[in-house]
Amino acid sequence: MTLKPVLQLSNLGHAYLGRKVLADINVTVESGEVLALVGPSGCGKSTLAHISSGILQVHEGAIERRYKRHAMIFQDTRLMPWATAAENIAYPLRLARIPRRQRRAHVLEAAQKVHLLPDDLIKFPVELSGGMQQRTAIARALVAHPDFVYYDEPFTALDVALKRRMQDLVISNAIATKTAGLFITHDLNEAARVAHRIVVLQANGHGILGTRQVPGSPGSRSDETLAEWVRDALRNDPLFAQIFDVDERAIT
Amino acid sequence: MTGSTISNAMTRALVDRGARALKFIWGGWAGLASFALFCAVWQAGFETYGAFILPAPLEVFSTVFGLLHIPETWALALTTAKRAGESFLLAVLVGVTLGVISGHAPAVMRLQKPLLTVLLGVPPVAWIVLAMIWFGGGDGTVIVTVLVAATPIVLVGTAEGILSRDRGLDAMGQLYGAGPIRRFTTLSWRHTLSHLFPSLILALATGFKVAVMAELLANSGGIGGALSDARTNFDIAEALAWVVMSVGLLIGIEYGLIHPFRAELDRWKTAAQPWGVKK
Numbered sequence: 425m426t427l428k429p430v431l432q433l434s435n436l437g438h439a440y441l442g443r444k445v446l447a448d449i450n451v452t453v454e455s456g457e458v459l460a461l462v463g464p465s466g467c468g469k470s471t472l473a474h475i476s477s478g479i480l481q482v483h484e485g486a487i488e489r490r491y492k493r494h495a496m497i498f499q500d501t502r503l504m505p506w507a508t509a510a511e512n513i514a515y516p517l518r519l520a521r522i523p524r525r526q527r528r529a530h531v532l533e534a535a536q537k538v539h540l541l542p543d544d545l546i547k548f549p550v551e552l553s554g555g556m557q558q559r560t561a562i563a564r565a566l567v568a569h570p571d572f573v574y575y576d577e578p579f580t581a582l583d584v585a586l587k588r589r590m591q592d593l594v595i596s597n598a599i600a601t602k603t604a605g606l607f608i609t610h611d612l613n614e615a616a617r618v619a620h621r622i623v624v625l626q627a628n629g630h631g632i633l634g635t636r637q638v639p640g641s642p643g644s645r646s647d648e649t650l651a652e653w654v655r656d657a658l659r660n661d662p663l664f665a666q667i668f669d670v671d672e673r674a675i676t
Numbered sequence: 677m678t679g680s681t682i683s684n685a686m687t688r689a690l691v692d693r694g695a696r697a698l699k700f701i702w703g704g705w706a707g708l709a710s711f712a713l714f715c716a717v718w719q720a721g722f723e724t725y726g727a728f729i730l731p732a733p734l735e736v737f738s739t740v741f742g743l744l745h746i747p748e749t750w751a752l753a754l755t756t757a758k759r760a761g762e763s764f765l766l767a768v769l770v771g772v773t774l775g776v777i778s779g780h781a782p783a784v785m786r787l788q789k790p791l792l793t794v795l796l797g798v799p800p801v802a803w804i805v806l807a808m809i810w811f812g813g814g815d816g817t818v819i820v821t822v823l824v825a826a827t828p829i830v831l832v833g834t835a836e837g838i839l840s841r842d843r844g845l846d847a848m849g850q851l852y853g854a855g856p857i858r859r860f861t862t863l864s865w866r867h868t869l870s871h872l873f874p875s876l877i878l879a880l881a882t883g884f885k886v887a888v889m890a891e892l893l894a895n896s897g898g899i900g901g902a903l904s905d906a907r908t909n910f911d912i913a914e915a916l917a918w919v920v921m922s923v924g925l926l927i928g929i930e931y932g933l934i935h936p937f938r939a940e941l942d943r944w945k946t947a948a949q950p951w952g953v954k955k
Binding site for chain 2: 479498500506515516542548549551
């Protein structure tokens with residue numbers, strides 16, 4: 425018996441002001457699997473994540489969500505500037521009408537997962553560094569124990585060392601809790617590091633170009649095997665040929 | 677660990693609050709300095725033009741103190757404060773409601789823009805004359821005039837706040853299951869409040885100015901009425917004393933009520949600034 429996929433997008437399409445940005449998108453995410461969606465910038469990856477998470481309405485095709493609760497880690501942290509880190513982390517709980525007293529324990533637990541200190545929790549986002557802000561945003565995503573996480577190019581703006589730390593953070597959490605996810609990125613190194621499987625979107629957003637399984641599982645691959653796999657994929661696999669080959673003004 | 681963490685956080689919150697209060701009072705020095713400068717210019721004016729045109733500040737302040745000992749003064753000041761305050765609250769209620777609606781509905785915004793231009797363009801004096809015809813010389817005239825003058829300011833402030841809300845935060849709220857109303861109460865309203873304060877302060881000041889003017893012209897008691905009496909008696913010192921009192925009343929309300937509230941809400945803006953630095 426096989427489990428049904430937790431997320432299934434069938435023939436999804438989307439248009440902005442009459443311009444078709446996505447068409448014929450068929451993607452499935454299996455239970456416990458992190459799927460990376462790669463493609464050149466401007467090809468509609470973020471739009472796809474926003475449609476499948478329900479922020480944007482479905483115009484074409486169908487979405488089947490078999491998870492209970494989702495969360496998203498955005499590229500810009502999207503923290504409320506007027507609220508402290510703790511209040512920001514507690515926001516999903518507040519929306520779920522969980523009493524204030526119970527929220528506190530959940531917030532401390534989530535903060536511990538991302539290595540935020542209690543002293544940081546009473547600070548406002550302006551008082552936190554970029555990395556700390558992103559940690560806060562990750563804690564907010566994890567606080568309500570989601571069983572599906574959307575990662576919308578979450579670490580693009582961070583420097584290399586910080587990026588690795590954040591990737592390790594989300595990988596270890598996803599493994600520990602068997603959380604499925606859809607990881608949007610244009611960085612193949614990142615995709616190979618965090619995901620079980622990589623899906624490549626067409627440069628114009630019209631369809632999926634193909635799928636590749638990354639050997640091993642996230643968190644257990646060594647840096648050498650990853651680097652080798654990525655180098656090999658970029659050199660020999662036609663699927664990844666167009667990822668770095670973009671002129672975003674020329675998109676039709 | 678959690679227990680001590682929480683009590684630490686509480687202690688810090690209390691210390692923070694105390695520090696904010698001290699910071700606020702410390703800011704009074706700047707106010708005092710500019711007040712002293714103002715008095716110096718005033719004194720220079722007195723020495724140049726003489727007591728009949730411009731009485732000395734000391735004389736005016738002693739008149740103020742003399743007036744403060746008369747219970748009737750307090751009653752007059754209270755009348756004006758009550759009129760200005762009531763109409764200010766009414767203006768906030770109407771302005772915020774309409775502002776929230778028009779901030780969310782571009783069509784309403786477009787329809788009311790020319791109307792607002794007209795409302796803001798008509799001088800308050802014109803409204804006073806009309807209101808005197810409609811309501812006679814009582815509270816009604818003053819309140820209506822202030823309402824007409826102050827509501828558009830609050831309305832525009834609110835609508836600007838709603839329009840400038842962060843759509844990214846809205847999408848975040850939506851992702852975590854917030855409907856339009858909860859997104860408004862937890863996100864856009866909080867954002868709008870920060871935007872609203874400058875227009876609230878402006879509306880309050882307008883409220884006081886227009887209230888005193890309406891009282892003077894409609895001769896309906898209050899500080900404006902007393903000012904009109906002082907003018908009839910050519911008592912320049914007393915006239916100025918009443919002006920000083922109405923300004924004092926405004927400053928009292930603005931710094932006693934609005935600013936502490938604002939400081940509490942806008943903590944995040946000053947959080948990254950070092951102590952004692954004012955922008």
